Amino acid sequence: MNGARRHTRHGRVSGRPRLARRRIALAAGLVLLVLLGAFVRAAPHAQDDGPAFDRAASTVAARPAGRASPDAASAVSWCGNDESSADRQPNVELSSTNQIRVVYAVPSDRPDRFMALASAIATDVEEIATWWQREDSARMPRFDLFAFPGCTSRFGMLDIRAVRLPGTSADYGGDNGPRALFRDVATGVPSSTKSLTFYDGPALADRCGVTAGNTGRDSGGAVAVIYLDVPAAGCGPDDLGAGGDRASTAAHELAHTFGAAPREAPHLCPDSAGHVCDHPGDILRPRHIPGAPLRAVVLDAGRDDYYAHSGSWWDIQDTSWLIHLPQRPLVVRIASRGGSGSVSIRPGNLTCPDSCEATLDDGTTASLNPNPDASSRFAGWEGGCSGVDICDLTMNQPTTITAIFARARRTLTVGVLGKGVVTSVPAGIRCGRACKATFDAGATIRLRAAAAAGHRFSGWSGSCTGVGRCSVRLTTNRQIRATFRPK
Numbered sequence: 001m002n003g004a005r006r007h008t009r010h011g012r013v014s015g016r017p018r019l020a021r022r023r024i025a026l027a028a029g030l031v032l033l034v035l036l037g038a039f040v041r042a043a044p045h046a047q048d049d050g051p052a053f054d055r056a057a058s059t060v061a062a063r064p065a066g067r068a069s070p071d072a073a074s075a076v077s078w079c080g081n082d083e084s085s086a087d088r089q090p091n092v093e094l095s096s097t098n099q100i101r102v103v104y105a106v107p108s109d110r111p112d113r114f115m116a117l118a119s120a121i122a123t124d125v126e127e128i129a130t131w132w133q134r135e136d137s138a139r140m141p142r143f144d145l146f147a148f149p150g151c152t153s154r155f156g157m158l159d160i161r162a163v164r165l166p167g168t169s170a171d172y173g174g175d176n177g178p179r180a181l182f183r184d185v186a187t188g189v190p191s192s193t194k195s196l197t198f199y200d201g202p203a204l205a206d207r208c209g210v211t212a213g214n215t216g217r218d219s220g221g222a223v224a225v226i227y228l229d230v231p232a233a234g235c236g237p238d239d240l241g242a243g244g245d246r247a248s249t250a251a252h253e254l255a256h257t258f259g260a261a262p263r264e265a266p267h268l269c270p271d272s273a274g275h276v277c278d279h280p281g282d283i284l285r286p287r288h289i290p291g292a293p294l295r296a297v298v299l300d301a302g303r304d305d306y307y308a309h310s311g312s313w314w315d316i317q318d319t320s321w322l323i324h325l326p327q328r329p330l331v332v333r334i335a336s337r338g339g340s341g342s343v344s345i346r347p348g349n350l351t352c353p354d355s356c357e358a359t360l361d362d363g364t365t366a367s368l369n370p371n372p373d374a375s376s377r378f379a380g381w382e383g384g385c386s387g388v389d390i391c392d393l394t395m396n397q398p399t400t401i402t403a404i405f406a407r408a409r410r411t412l413t414v415g416v417l418g419k420g421v422v423t424s425v426p427a428g429i430r431c432g433r434a435c436k437a438t439f440d441a442g443a444t445i446r447l448r449a450a451a452a453a454g455h456r457f458s459g460w461s462g463s464c465t466g467v468g469r470c471s472v473r474l475t476t477n478r479q480i481r482a483t484f485r486p487k
């Protein structure tokens with residue numbers, strides 16, 4: 001908390017009368033943080049609309065020197081090597097399509113620093129996930145991940161969307177700036193998307209971040225903005241990737257996108273919608289405190305306003321945008337006994353044409369659907385499934401399942417008219433009247449006709465004709481008749 005203490009030496013430009021008192025409260029409050037961090041209560045359910053527009057930020061001019069915390073986030077190395085504004089597929093997270101899209105957005109008059117900043121963004125996002133688990137060991141935000149080849153770290157796989165905005169930094173400044181920014185970030189993405197946007201342009205005079213959209217309850221559609229260029233505002237140092245002020249701002253805006261704090265929260269600030277005023281170390285305090293790293297703040301101090309509270313109003317702990325931990329690995333293997341096919345997994349709509357791996361939230365029911373190729377059939381499961389149909393698995397442990405595909409079967413139906421016997425090579429058909437047998441699809445079956453004493457074979461009809469040898473390839477079901485007549 002060196003940053004906070006150093007901060008008291010700086011003057012203030014906006015003359016907030018409560019500032020000195022708030023600093024003292026902060027110092028006292030931070031002593032309680034360790035205790036509060038472990039304080040998790042069961043969450044009942046309720047609904048409410050969250051704030052539509054976050055006007056929080058500090059107007060305090062102060063820039064503590066150095067990084068937010070010497071032992072802040074260990075750096076993540078982002079595994080991608082290209083910029084894409086599209087959603088990279090397939091997704092790693094399958095349990096829900098409610099996945100937070102992390103966005104890098106740069107106005108048209110600024111240099112694109114995506115490749116230079118991607119690892120720092122991934123590092124702060126990892127710090128948010130780590131912090132959230134410290135606050136609630138059973139949950140963390142579900143970020144959109146993509147399995148870049150060879151990537152071994154979870155947040156190295158962060159699917160970061162890069163957006164070159166149509167407007168200039170002037171277009172996104174001023175009173176109407178946020179509205180234009182929300183609109184342009186949301187262009188071309190599904191309306192349900194939550195976009196955690198690192199905006200590589202200048203902050204507004206009184207804001208470190210801003211959130212808009214349909215943020216209440218469990219809905220999507222929110223755009224959260226973290227300003228990266230914060231030279232003069234009281235937003236702390238330019239510390240992207242340090243688990244510091246930018247990470248703290250991002251976690252604050254993210255909580256807004258989940259619908260915090262609901263208007264029924266008992267400690268809502270009287271003059272700042274969507275924020276709580278019962279503790280200066282709360283992530284949803286109304287104004288950013290420069291120099292306080294993410295790990296110095298808590299998620300709903302006292303657990304009485306918006307997270308894991310005992311009230312009947314909306315609790316963001318219940319949002320479907322949080323992963324339920326621990327996640328469970330699912331390995332699907334494809335085995336061939338003469339056939340081929342794929343397995344599709346729901347939720348997530350992942351198709352495994354070969355072996356594949358997925359990660360699912362604890363308790364998720366995964367539905368595995370075998371899809372045999374033409375000329376193949378599904379012969380059954382090995383592992384945690386049985387039968388020859390869709391398998392529903394409840395993921396409460398690591399699971400490996402093998403799907404076996406075999407050659408499809410086709411039916412050969414033989415009818416006999418008169419007195420004689422028809423047999424097949426390979427064996428299967430031996431009939432004096434009518435019979436049928438199944439063989440592998442594509443197999444070639446030869447039929448022999450043997451007339452009874454006093455009779456003669458007079459010919460084939462159907463898939464064979466004439467009186468000679470009958471050889472038929474079972475690319476499809478076939479019917480053949482043999483006719484015998486008295487001599």
Ligand SMILES: [Zn+2]
Nearest residue numbers: 054055056252
């Ligand atoms: Zn806010």
